[in-house]
Amino acid sequence: DSGAVRSIYSLKGRHGGKPLAICLGDVDHLYRYCQVNVPDELLRDLLPGPVTLVLKRSEELNKDLNPFTSLVGVRIPDHPFVRELARACSGPLALTSANVSCQASTLTVAEFQDLWPQLSLIIDGGPIGDEQSPECRLGSTVVDLSVPGKFTIIRPGCALAPTVEILRQKYGL
Template sequence: RGCGGGCSARGVTRRSCCPTGWRETLSAAVSALREGGLVAVPTDTIYGIAALAQSSQAIKKIYNLKGRNGGKPLAICLGDVEHIYRYCHVNVPEELLRDLLPGPVTLVLQRSEGLNKDLNPFTSLVGVRIPNHTFIREVAQACSGPLALTSANISTRASTLTVSEFQDLWPQLSLVIDGGAIGDIQSPECRLGSTVVDLSVSGKYTVIRPGCALTQTVEILGKKYGLTSEPSCS
């Protein structure tokens, strides 16, 4: 396939997000999302599936695609740290947010009224991702709103590091963005996904999922900012 150009396979357009054709690929992704579609995207950890978080119909599509339990929450993906304040109540210093984001970390915060009520209606919390991957951040910024983001796999199956690993999902996607292999596909550690940390209680943090960046995340939260570790209820 040509770099940046689109090719069709299994009923879906597949494009590369390499520098040549970057603008065209970005525009195609934003258009697909605005039309209510699901788009597969590379992140800094694993491949993800994105949709507009403010579209209730698109959220339903994600759950149907993954065969996912409706009680399992979706994270939101934003383009910049300053956008967190639009959708969450933040009780930690902005410097802490910027020490962790962009990066392979999901921060769980109290959601605000600005977020779609049909997104995780069963909880007052929401996980926030700002991946250290320029393409998906630019997509989020261009959409002028949060993306709902989940891993590109059927629930209970392994995370994916190449687009071919989730080919069975392609027919239900509007667009597949191919960023090449993410990390070492032979390494189980590369499939761990982001480290998920609950920061919704002032002065404390709870590790929800160890993920791929636990050591450095805990170091920043505990040693630099003096937050106290609380055990997870799960």
């Protein structure tokens, strides 16, 4: 939905040059929206979880989503409600953190009350991590897997060590 994508960019204070991720319910759905050049097992070793994988986008994605790049970040959070919501939708969910760009990541709905008046719907699924843990505020670990045979860490995030271990030791990247 192009209008929804524009609303997110506006709310976040972003422009189309700073990409949004997509949220999917299952790894199987990823193949529709991305060009995958890594083993399926690798995807399943990292997802669902606190990792965003950056892959080449397919023609299936809305053209207004990240119009200035051929890549897209994909999240499959390890949160039952979010995954069920993503499964129930007819397409991917545009995904972003619940804060204005460059501000600290939020873990509860109360932490982004200033944005509530601009939102159509707020669903409180509980905290998305330990509120006392500084690592939880780092966001997901973002890994670019768009180039065959290698990976690039775009953001270290909260799952850097286990992600790098899987990529290097199990897959030799």
